[in-house]
Amino acid sequence: MAEEKEAALEERERYVQDLFRRVAPTYDFLNRLLSFRRDVAWRRYTARQAGLRPGDSVLDVATGTGDLAFELAAVVGPSGRVVGLDFTEEMLALARRKADKLGLGGVCRFVQGNALHLPFADGEFDAATIAFGLRNVVDRDRCLLEMRRVVRPGGRVLVLEFSRPVWPVFREVYLIYFRYILPLIGRLVQGDADTYRYLPETVLAFPDQEALAARMHELGLRNVRYHNLTGGICCLHIGEV
């Protein structure tokens, strides 16, 4: 039974990795388009809430094409260290190229690895972030525990993720956009119906603001709080180690 469960999780991981492999070339373009560029502001806000100072060291889990890592680099400055980890090499290749273009190659390092087995020592970082990644990992608890493990006592674990809009009318309009229009645009640009069905499916299955905060607390994070962004389309959860 345990072996069957393990095999199903591995298959799911391969599916997710394959999906991001295919999406990589259009990922940034579609992010900006589908979010009306709000994604840039959401990541910038996250970086500023990480409690980091110049010279600090931070891990960005499921970094993808590195956009949050670059915002974190602006906070820790040239004497700081940002490590971006992802298991999809095609996404990392784009992150490395962008880092070179931005002149951030010295601060940001991108490594291939699995969020469920972080290849770092206990307490190695001042903070750990994950943006639009927790929804994609096959074991959320394990990912959060790993993030907690690699952050020093007093440091922060931050989760930026799609959530549940809180403004009534806006919520209905958003749900129509999210369920029907967004997959259509995704299909037209990406030419692949599967990929942009995956987004609404995983978002709607993800815990809401209160449930995620409670889980983070149960997993040992302290002083857990959250900030709704753009009416709760996105939410930033912060916990302390």
Ligand SMILES: C[S@@+](CC[C@H](N)C(=O)[O-])C[C@H]1O[C@@H](n2cnc3c(N)ncnc32)[C@H](O)[C@@H]1O
């Ligand atoms: C929606 S993208 C988010 C990328 C980026 N953080 C951003 O803000 O745009 C999700 C990323 O999670 C990565 N991912 C999913 N499961 C993972 C795992 N178990 N370990 C490492 N990366 C994973 C995927 O490869 C993909 O790049």
